[in-house]
Amino acid sequence: MTTVLVAAALGAVIFWSLRSGAKTALAGIGLYELFFLFISSAFLGDLFETVFVLLRTGILMSRSSLLYAPLSLVWGLGAVLMTLILFPLAQKGIAALFAGGVILGGGFEYMASLVLEMTTHRLFWDYSRMPFNLDGRTNLLFALFWGAAGVFWVKLAAPALLRLLDKIPLRKGHAVALAAALFLTADMALSAAALLRMEERSRGMVPSNQMEEVLDVLYTDDWLEHRYQNMQLPGETPL
Numbered sequence: 001m002t003t004v005l006v007a008a009a010l011g012a013v014i015f016w017s018l019r020s021g022a023k024t025a026l027a028g029i030g031l032y033e034l035f036f037l038f039i040s041s042a043f044l045g046d047l048f049e050t051v052f053v054l055l056r057t058g059i060l061m062s063r064s065s066l067l068y069a070p071l072s073l074v075w076g077l078g079a080v081l082m083t084l085i086l087f088p089l090a091q092k093g094i095a096a097l098f099a100g101g102v103i104l105g106g107g108f109e110y111m112a113s114l115v116l117e118m119t120t121h122r123l124f125w126d127y128s129r130m131p132f133n134l135d136g137r138t139n140l141l142f143a144l145f146w147g148a149a150g151v152f153w154v155k156l157a158a159p160a161l162l163r164l165l166d167k168i169p170l171r172k173g174h175a176v177a178l179a180a181a182l183f184l185t186a187d188m189a190l191s192a193a194a195l196l197r198m199e200e201r202s203r204g205m206v207p208s209n210q211m212e213e214v215l216d217v218l219y220t221d222d223w224l225e226h227r228y229q230n231m232q233l234p235g236e237t238p239l
Helices: 002-019 031-057 073-092 094-120 140-166 170-202 210-218 221-227
Strands: none
Touching: 002 073, 002 094, 031 073, 031 140, 031 170, 073 094, 073 140, 094 140, 094 170, 170 210, 170 221
C-alpha cells in the first residue's frame, strides 16, 4: 500500500511539472547537458556522503554505487530527475519548488531502495531507526533535505555547472562524454553482474558458466562487502 501511495505522489508531481511548461523551462538542456549533470552530481554526492560518514563515525567508508568509479548513481539520477521535473516548477515560486523536491526526492529514494532490494536482495540504506520513516526506505528528515536540495540545485548548482560546461569546447566535451559513457556502461554492467552473482552464492548456487567462475574469483563476498560497506541483508540490524 505504501508503495502505491509513493508512486501516486510521484505521478502527481510529474503531472504538475508537465502542466507548468516543461519544454520552455528546459530549453537548451539536452542529453549532453543531462549527462554532464548526472556525472557531476554522482561524483559530488559520493564525495559528500563519504565525508559526512567520516565526520559522523570516523570511518572512511566507500559510498559508491559501482565497483570502480567513485560515483553514487542515486545522486546522479536524482539530479537528472530534479532537472527534468523541478525546473518547470521554479516559475511557481520557492514554496512550490521545495514541495516538489520533498515529494520527488523522498519518493525517488523510496523507489530506488525498493528496486535495489528486489534485484540484489540487499539493502543499501535503512532508516528504520529514524522517526517518520516509510518502510525504512526514506524518512521525513531526508525528504525535507531533498526539498532544500531541490531549491539549491535549480537556483544555484545546476546553472553553475551548466555555465562550467559552456566553457568546454563542444567537440572535446562530446569526446570525453562518449568515453565516460562507455566506461560507465561497462562499470554498471560489471557491478550489477558481481552483485547478482553474490546473491546467487548466498543461495548456494554454483557457477553455471565461465563468466560466473571469473566473477567468483575476482569479486568475492569479502571484496564486495568491503566495497559496499553499508550493504546489508534485509532484517539485519542497520549500522
